[in-house]
Amino acid sequence: MTQPVNRVVLAYSGGLDTSVILKWLRETYQCEVVTFTADLGQGEELEPARAKAELMGVKPEHIFIDDLREEFVRDYVFPMMRANATYEGLYLLGTSIARPLIAKRQIEIARQVGADAVSHGATGKGNDQVRFELGYYALQPDIKVIAPWREWDLTSRTRLIEYAEAHQIPVPKDKRGESPFSTDANLLHTSSEGKVLEDPWQEVPDYVYSRTVNPEDAPDRPDYITIDFERGDGVALNGEALSPAVLLARLNDLGRAHGIGRLDLVENRFVGMKSRGMYETPGGTIYHAAHRGIEQITLDRGAAHLKDELAVRYAELVYNGFWFSPEREMLQAAIDHSQARVNGTVRLKLYKGLASVVGRKSPDTLYSEKVVTFEDDAGAYDQRDAAGFIKLNALRLRLLGRRDGR
Known part of the structure; x- marks a missing residue:
């Protein structure tokens, strides 16, 4: 009843x-x-x-x-992208x-x-x-x-x-x-699974792909683009200010033309089984690479490495459906705090299935050419300091070595 x-x-x-x-x-x-x-x-x-x-x-x-x-990209996709979240290291969580x-x-x-x-x-x-x-x-x-x-x-x-x-x-x-297969699509991605994709040994047939050209058929000349970021969110493409949804849609068009964002994945479902799916995330793949690029010069090492640890947990929460959980909101607060100075511009090269970061600049950069240079740094870094640094870090290893007769 x-x-x-x-x-x-x-x-x-x-x-x-x-x-x-x-x-x-x-x-x-x-x-x-x-x-x-x-x-x-x-x-x-x-x-x-x-x-x-x-x-x-x-x-x-x-x-x-x-x-x-707009709500989808602004309030869901962009917050997730601030975390650099990928489920099992690869999936950009388009359906989730x-x-x-x-x-x-x-x-x-x-x-x-x-x-x-x-x-x-x-x-x-x-x-x-x-x-x-x-x-x-x-x-x-x-x-x-x-x-x-x-x-x-x-x-x-x-x-x-x-x-x-x-x-x-x-x-x-x-x-x-x-x-032959089932699909799910939104502005971030298209996923396909079932039937012709169920044997993980068999290559995905080309007709399954709908959002990207075959990288082998992509243009023989690369496109160079720039994405501007403010507080960890993309705000402009090639210098043109765009809303979140329009920015992602434009990146999708670029990614489609260059065959960017294809993923053949066997993943672990939350309900317990393994499943094989094919994902196309053209704009999201470009955006993800760009966001990591701007963080490379604006995030402190400790913050960046902690973010990478949090991203694994964050991705699991999104994948498993816990978007409205207190733990996801707690992680989001920490991640958003890290993005306060993630500002600047990333230049990318789009070519034959790849979105490669080839340049980055920021008014909040932590990169110092004066410190890192192999040429004369005019006293910016005293190389003799490294000796004490190494000895202190080696102390426990030396004590272990003496005790264990290495």
Whole structure:
């Protein structure tokens, strides 16, 4: 016996899965369904989602399509980038970082329309169910969460299509039969997984890539660009001031042309299994390299090395869905404090799949050519000081060596 539900807010894409969920929610819970579609820069026309929802009987005032691109980059992507966070050293967390914002907006809409439940289309095998629901519960502790993939008996793509056809739900032609792989996209990245990607020994087929040209086919001449930073955030590209979302979109265009940001990864999911995915993060890869570049000359060694340690924990929290946790907020406060003097300009060379830092300058630089030079430093550094420094650091090693007869 299902718990009574009056109204539910569904994270709705207009695709096959969420359209079936919309109908299933009505049948199973006898409730009113409110749809929410987030524009996170996935590059798709979203008005068809509105038309599909209306076709399925959702009231026009209960169809929400929100442009969240600026909020997404400003309040989620950029704070994460300040941390230089990469999950398992490689993944720039493109899917992970989008989920807390979607969850936040769903809860806001639920309050606005008086809904007593929220629902999502994430499967019971993946990480997204955890990310969505941790967000829901953090923001609305008593909200009812409906996760159809954990409740229904539609356990295959074939069963899903049969249900859709039995209930006159339009099935996109490319979804008939089994699709070769599944994708998720937003302004930061596109991810692909499943089917043709499930054998980790097999190279990713070229047709899977959608955001980047093959680096082998990229231009034979490099592009040189500059990114300006203020307090750890990018504010301008090639000297032109841009908003966060526009800056990332421009970097995406540059990264696409040069085949930058491809990643073939076997990762450890939070739910316990290993999965193989292909990620394309063209603009994010360029931005990540640039941010590390400006930190090289503006962060003190101790702060920089501590940040690298914190970044591992920060990335795990984002990947596992703990964006709204106190520990992530504590880490964010420390990271943001470190960015107070991360100002300046980075020059990058974009060429054949690579984004290489080739120059950096800052009014807050800690780099001193006078101190580091191999030429005459005019007394800026007394090389004789190194002898005592080395002896003090070697003292414990010498004592160990004497005791152990090395």
